[in-house]
Amino acid sequence: MTDKSCEGSTRIVSLAHRYETDIAEFSFGAIAYDNDSVGRWLSVLYALLEGASEALEISRDDIDGTLSWTPDGRRSFVLFDTVPAGAGAAKRIAENLGKVIQFAVDRVTRCDCGEETSCYGCLRSFRNERHHDKLSRQGALSIFAELKVEATPEVVDGPWGETLAYTSQSVIELLLKLSKRGVQKPELGVDLGQHYWPVEAVWMKPGVVLVEGYDEERDSGLGSDGYTVVKVEDTDADQLAPLLPAG
Ligand SMILES: [Zn+2]
Secondary structure, three states: OOOHHHHHHOHHHHHHHHHHOOEEEEOOOOOOOOHHHHHHHHHHHHHHHHHHHHHHOOOHHHEEEEEEEOOOOOEEEEEEEOOOOOOOHHHHHHHOHHHHHHHHHHHHHHOOOOOOOOOOOOOOOHHHHHHHHHOOHHHHHHHHHHOOOOOOHHHHHOHHHOOOOOOOHHHHHHHHHHHHOOEOOOEEOOEEOOOOEEOOEEEOOOOEEEEOOOOHHHHHHHHHOOOEEEEHHHOOHHHHHHHOOEO
16 A cells, blocks of 8 residues: 555555555545646655644554545545554544644744755655655645645744744644733744753743653653643643743
8 A cells, every 4th residue: 555566566455455454545636747746746645744743632653545546537535544453543544634734834834944855844744755755835835836826824923923833733732821911922843951851832920841752761860850841731721821920
């Protein structure tokens, strides 16, 4: 499924693979495809995968995708689980396609690399190394523009007017809510404590640190450095705002 060598090897294996793995396939109506536009289509494909990973909190390693064709000859996107037998990620993507597309557009719009290129903050990953020279923000954005999907302005402008290119959307959304409630602007994306743990945000005065993902060593380390550690996954603006200074 993932690369041609697999598909060509033995037919039975490739067919079996198709059915053991969840696949989400979709195409975008009337958008034309020609050989010159393969880079644009690949750029959309990888934007969608990154968008799905952010929007649905699926590890990017657990999903991948490829370009395919619909029976009536249109180019389509196939997104699938890389986990054997599937972990339901493709199904969730299919069920939440609107959100996935929105996150994809926001991500590609807010990145600060050159539009004619791409970076690890938007479209590139180690998995798509062979396509890096073809991937561009502009390419993805041109197709999203044809689909009339626009970026969410406040996500792109960012909380406290700060464009956060390398920050996940769930962190941005939480920070946006806090900024709207008049919470003081924290230090964003800094390394903190004796062991320089990377954190999403810190309010130095009460010593409240916002982190993403689970890392016990980091959390206990920051705790013994005297910080109150709050995980993005475990909190919301209602819970967090009262702990924070007003700006
Ligand atoms: Zn970029």
